[in-house]
Amino acid sequence: MRASFVIVVHTLVFNAADELLLLRRANTGFMDGHYALPGGHRQAGEEIVAAAMRECREEALVEVVDIKPIVVMPYDGGVDFIFEATRWSGTPGIGEPGKCDDLLFAPTDALPSPTVAFVEASLECRAQGVWFHPFD
Numbered sequence: 001m002r003a004s005f006v007i008v009v010h011t012l013v014f015n016a017a018d019e020l021l022l023l024r025r026a027n028t029g030f031m032d033g034h035y036a037l038p039g040g041h042r043q044a045g046e047e048i049v050a051a052a053m054r055e056c057r058e059e060a061l062v063e064v065v066d067i068k069p070i071v072v073m074p075y076d077g078g079v080d081f082i083f084e085a086t087r088w089s090g091t092p093g094i095g096e097p098g099k100c101d102d103l104l105f106a107p108t109d110a111l112p113s114p115t116v117a118f119v120e121a122s123l124e125c126r127a128q129g130v131w132f133h134p135f136d
Contacts, residue, residue, distance in 0.1 A: 006078030009052040010039030012070060012122065013062060013085045013092075019105035021060060021092055022112065022119070026101035035106075035115040037082075037122075038062075052083045060103065061093040071125040073118060073135040080135065082122045 013021040022035040038059040042051040053064045065087040073080040094100050106112055108123050118135055125133050 007042040007048065007051075008039060008078060008080045009042060009048055009055060009083065010037040010080060010118075010122070011052050011056050011064065011067065011083045011085050012037060012126070013056065013060065013064070013088055015105050017105070019107050020111070020119075020123075021062070021103070021105055022115065023059060023094070023100045024102035024112075025116075026099060028099050031116055033114065035102075035104075035112050035119070037119060039080075048081050049083070052081070056085065056088070057095070059095050059100065061095045062088045062090040064088045069131070071122055071131055071133055073121070073133050075135050080118060082118075082125075084126065 021038065023038060024035050025032050038056045040055045042048060049067055052067060056062050056064045064085040067083045067085055070082045070084050073082065092103060094103050111119065121133060121135060
């Protein structure tokens with residue numbers, strides 16, 4: 001029997017001051033009140049990169065032009081693919097107010113509290129050039 005698992009994508013989006021775009025989760029039933037990267041589940045048949053770009057557009061109203069993979073983080077039941085937007089356009093805003101109640105840019109050394117744990121882990125992997133990190 002083949003295993004099945006959830007595929008989730010997230011994107012690091014930085015502004016000109018090298019601050020990271022974060023959204024605060026609300027009304028989702030999972031980690032509400034925590035800041036997270038724009039991201040979400042891959043839709044059936046959707047390419048992973050296309051899913052990451054779509055999630056940035058839907059959640060944060062930014063159009064990602066170029067994207068590169070940063071780290072793969074498997075967890076019990078699924079796998080997270082973390083990307084970085086190397087070029088993007090638009091004015092960041094809350095695209096899904098039913099799932100998010102705040103959006104901000106934060107310095108990576110002063111992330112707001114609480115922030116979901118995989119964000120810091122992703123930034124560490126990015127800094128170290130590590131492409132794979134099991135995450136519990």
